[in-house]
Amino acid sequence: xxxxxxxxxxxxxxxxxxxxxxxxxxxxxxxxxxxxxxxxxxxxxxxxxxxxxxxxxxxxxxxxxxxxxxxxxxxxxxxxxxxxxxxxxxxxxxxxxxxxxxxxxxxxxxxxxxxxxxxxxxxxxxxxxxxxxxxxxxxxxxxxxxxxxxxxxxxxxxxxxxxxxxxxxxxxxxxxxxxxxxxxxxxxxxxxxxxxxxxxxxxxxxxxxxxxxxxxxxxxxxxxxxxxxxxxxxxxxxxxxxxxxxxxxxxxxxxxxxxxxxxxxxxxxxxxxxxxxxxxxxxxxxxxxxxxxxxxxxxxxxxxxxxxxxxx
Amino acid sequence: xxxxxxxxxxxxxxxxxxxxxxxxxxxxxxxxxxxxxxxxxxxxxxxxxxxxxxxxxxxxxxxxxxxxxxxxxxxxxxxxxxxxxxxxxxxxxxxxxxxxxxxxxxxxxxxxxxxxxxxxxxxxxxxxxxxxxxxxxxxxxxxxxxxxxxxxxxxxxxxxxxxxxxxxxxxxxxxxx
Numbered sequence: 001x002x003x004x005x006x007x008x009x010x011x012x013x014x015x016x017x018x019x020x021x022x023x024x025x026x027x028x029x030x031x032x033x034x035x036x037x038x039x040x041x042x043x044x045x046x047x048x049x050x051x052x053x054x055x056x057x058x059x060x061x062x063x064x065x066x067x068x069x070x071x072x073x074x075x076x077x078x079x080x081x082x083x084x085x086x087x088x089x090x091x092x093x094x095x096x097x098x099x100x101x102x103x104x105x106x107x108x109x110x111x112x113x114x115x116x117x118x119x120x121x122x123x124x125x126x127x128x129x130x131x132x133x134x135x136x137x138x139x140x141x142x143x144x145x146x147x148x149x150x151x152x153x154x155x156x157x158x159x160x161x162x163x164x165x166x167x168x169x170x171x172x173x174x175x176x177x178x179x180x181x182x183x184x185x186x187x188x189x190x191x192x193x194x195x196x197x198x199x200x201x202x203x204x205x206x207x208x209x210x211x212x213x214x215x216x217x218x219x220x221x222x223x224x225x226x227x228x229x230x231x232x233x234x235x236x237x238x239x240x241x242x243x244x245x246x247x248x249x250x251x252x253x254x255x256x257x258x259x260x261x262x263x264x265x266x267x268x269x270x271x272x273x274x275x276x277x278x279x280x281x282x283x284x285x286x287x288x289x290x291x292x293x294x295x296x297x298x299x300x301x302x303x304x305x306x307x308x309x310x311x312x
Numbered sequence: 313x314x315x316x317x318x319x320x321x322x323x324x325x326x327x328x329x330x331x332x333x334x335x336x337x338x339x340x341x342x343x344x345x346x347x348x349x350x351x352x353x354x355x356x357x358x359x360x361x362x363x364x365x366x367x368x369x370x371x372x373x374x375x376x377x378x379x380x381x382x383x384x385x386x387x388x389x390x391x392x393x394x395x396x397x398x399x400x401x402x403x404x405x406x407x408x409x410x411x412x413x414x415x416x417x418x419x420x421x422x423x424x425x426x427x428x429x430x431x432x433x434x435x436x437x438x439x440x441x442x443x444x445x446x447x448x449x450x451x452x453x454x455x456x457x458x459x460x461x462x463x464x465x466x467x468x469x470x471x472x473x474x475x476x477x478x479x480x481x482x483x484x485x486x487x488x489x
Contacts, residue, residue: 018403020475025340031447035425
């Protein structure tokens with residue numbers, strides 16, 4: 001039914017008189033039901049009220065049953081616990097299973113979303129995080145039991161695709177990073193079929209399932225040196241090449257022959273960047289040991305440490 | 313009679329007495345009659361749930377009107393519509409409170425709606441027709457204007473005059489009792 005005024009304003013632009021609105025309400029109600037009771041309305045309200053009351057009673061009864069069952073379960077669990085004498089093992093928080101970054105000496109930034117902060121040892125890495133390691137500093141990333149990576153000083157890496165990895169008994173999924181500038185030395189122990197460790201560069205994508213390799217990426221040079229296993233490289237045109245153990249390849253760079261003085265030499269650049277990988281095995285073990293002493297050390301981390309014969 | 317049944321009976325008695333004014337209050341707030349009915353019904357269900365909180369020395373209708381106000385504001389905020397100002401709602405409520413008090417004091421025992429009905433009987437023919445068509449037959453002012461061969465502004469003016477007269481008549485008759 002039309003009301004000639006809508007909320008606060010009348011059609012003439014004036015505010016309605018509250019007393020007239022009150023009379024309006026009375027007339028509307030009388031127009032519907034005269035002066036007698038609105039029995040339909042009363043019936044509806046009482047039916048709704050009874051239904052509400054019954055549901056409340058049922059909910060309360062169900063709650064009582066559930067509470068009793070929960071109490072019984074607690075008693076039974078307690079008995080089992082007492083009998084077996086140990087608490088069943090729980091799982092570590094998900095964030096502790098994410099790859100973590102460790103810095104040998106302070107000096108790096110991590111950009112996560114819009115937030116930029118200094119890298120703290122043991123920080124978890126998430127997809128789309130970008131890490132910038134300052135010059136003369138060094139860092140190490142532990143992805144899982146099967147993948148780790150030293151990040152050379154001055155490097156910038158974006159973690160495109162990180163999946164939660166638990167331990168080798170669980171399904172392992174891939175990791176993808178983008179090397180923007182700098183050098184990495186990666187050690188990939190052997191991923192399952194269909195999984196791969198990938199590194200994207202300006203020239204194309206490197207992929208491996210089992211290898212250890214060094215990758216240099218600068219505006220002038222892209223270079224890979226494979227120490228163990230094999231690395232596949234697919235360039236922007238889709239052309240595939242395979243670099244095996246003991247081999248290296250300059251994907252992009254300046255030819256060293258016939259260079260004028262002052263021109264950048266690929267070999268020089270490659271060597272300079274490789275020299276930025278400064279972490280020794282002992283340094284990495286110490287970093288991992290420090291991390292393992294944190295409260296919720298990852299199960300995978302313990303395996304890594306034990307493999308390196310570092311005592312906990 | 314167990315506690316549950318006693319509570320339901322008590323509520324039914326209170327509702328029987330005050331439901332029309334509670335509905336009328338909701339109609340004073342909301343332009344849509346179905347919406348007003350829903351708000352009033354929700355308010356009454358809430359009143360039942362909170363019946364233990366109701367102070368029997370206070371007026372039941374006023375207590376439930378407070379819940380109607382709350383439901384009205386909730387409803388409008390939920391639908392992202394602009395509700396009537398709280399000042400106007402308060403003034404509407406004060407009219408109902410005044411009529412409640414007058415009804416309770418009245419010697420004749422006539423209800424507010426019976427008094428209203430008598431006042432409607434005192435309207436002249438022109439006013440009666442317009443009132444009948446608008447409130448009883450649910451016609452819009454445009455339709456009434458067309459059927460009465462008048463312009464819409466005149467119809468609205470007549471309706472306003474009707475409301476003024478009825479308000480004065482109710483106030484006079486209730487206080488006279």
